[in-house]
Amino acid sequence: MNDNSQTLSCVMIPVSGRQLLLPNVSIAEVVDYASNDAGTGAPDWLAGFLDWRGLSLPVVSYDAANGGNLTVPGENRGRIVVLNSVSANKKLRFIALITQGIPSQVRIGQEQIKQLEAENGPADLMLVDVDGETAWIPNLDYLETLANESLA
Secondary structure: OOOOOOEEEEEEEEEOOEEEEEEHHHEEEEEEOOOEOOOOOOOOOEEEEEEEOOEEEEEEOHHHHOOOOOOOOOOOOOEEEEEEOOOOOOOOOEEEEEOOOOOEEEEEEHHHEEEEOOOOOOOEEEEEEEOOEEEEEEOHHHHHHHHHHHHO
């Protein structure tokens, strides 16, 4: 790469059967998987709540939010990614997202990423190819809307 190229620090986040791609700046912290029970009558996508820095954050299952099943990670593999809110909602400044493994850092230049045609689920923004690997860019507005519902 030449000195004039711009790269973006990103994170690949493993979820069930796919990986998500988000810029580093969208992530506040990655913590070990631990959440309180969501309780009876909770939506399928709500895995529970995470006590984090004095806040109780809704823990969203991307898989269930996208029409799949809620999959809780096992064998100490899973993590929770705490995401910065993209909305101006003062009540919900962070949301938590279950992973199925440890997220990994990548640096991506414009020439390394290409949008692919795909059928998007409600939690998907788009499918991309990053140097031969496919990753989904999640629809953070949708995930935040769901998380906000859990606080009502």
